[in-house]
Amino acid sequence: MILQSGRPENVEDRLPREIRTYDFLDSLGIPYLRTDHERADNLEACNEIDAVLGVIICKNLFLCNRQKTKFYLLMMPGDKKFKTKELSSQINSARLSFAEADAMLKYLDIEPGAVSIMALMNDTNHEVQLLIDEDVLKDEYIGCHPCVCTSSLKIRTSDITDKFLPAVGHDYLTVHLIGED
Numbered sequence: 001m002i003l004q005s006g007r008p009e010n011v012e013d014r015l016p017r018e019i020r021t022y023d024f025l026d027s028l029g030i031p032y033l034r035t036d037h038e039r040a041d042n043l044e045a046c047n048e049i050d051a052v053l054g055v056i057i058c059k060n061l062f063l064c065n066r067q068k069t070k071f072y073l074l075m076m077p078g079d080k081k082f083k084t085k086e087l088s089s090q091i092n093s094a095r096l097s098f099a100e101a102d103a104m105l106k107y108l109d110i111e112p113g114a115v116s117i118m119a120l121m122n123d124t125n126h127e128v129q130l131l132i133d134e135d136v137l138k139d140e141y142i143g144c145h146p147c148v149c150t151s152s153l154k155i156r157t158s159d160i161t162d163k164f165l166p167a168v169g170h171d172y173l174t175v176h177l178i179g180e181d
Contacts, residue, residue: 001035001052003154008036014148017109021118021146025155028163033154039113040149046078050143053154057143058136060115062104062128063087066095071107075117075142076133076177083177090175091131113149117142117160120168130165130172137161137174 007022008014025032035053040046050056061074061082070093076082084096101112107127108119120130136142142157155164165172 001037001049003052003054004034006032006034008034008151017122017147018151021121024118024121024167025164028159028167030155030159030163034146034151036151038150049152050078053141053143053152055139055141055143055154057145057152058117060117060144062099062108062115063096064099064103065093066097068099068103071099071103071128072096072131073108073115073117073120073128074131074133074175075136077135078143080133080135080177086177087131087175091129091173110147111149114145114147116145116147117164118144118147118153120165120170122147123168123170126169128170130170131175132172133177134174135177 011019035049037049040049046057056078058075059078063072063074064070088094088096104110104112107123109122110119137157139157141154142160143152143154145151146153
């Protein structure tokens with residue numbers, strides 16, 4: 001894995017959703033560093049990617065209420081444990097669960113393993129509420145996927161909050177997750 005600045009030179013074997021991510025970031029003038037890698041299916045692989053990026057990649061969870069009428073994208077530190085009860089009370093939504101893959105594809109045009117804040121550019125009807133743990137906002141950089149799980153990006157947190165989110169018409173709710181046993 002090598003840390004590179006900007007989009008890949010050769011985009012032949014890249015999915016259109018990944019290229020759209022680079023196009024969108026470039027159109028906003030948001031600089032980013034990128035590394036390509038195999039699908040990270042375990043903690044050790046994730047730690048290797050984090051080391052190359054010099055940042056902990058955010059844990060991104062796509063959640064829904066019991067009725068599957070409200071959808072949420074939760075960004076939290078990758079090393080923090082997620083507890084539904086802790087989040088449910090903050091957003092007044094009982095019985096949160098992980099949303100199904102078909103909802104992920106429908107609302108965010110992504111597949112399991114590639115959940116990322118970048119996918120909000122595909123949520124043009126604003127069906128998904130963004131939730132960000134306060135600890136993510138304290139870091140200078142955010143690590144995320146460009147809508148595929150075989151590349152990872154390092155982007156300034158301020159570029160996400162001040163440029164990217166306004167451009168996609170999304171705001172966010174800051175949540176406080178303790179994440180301890």
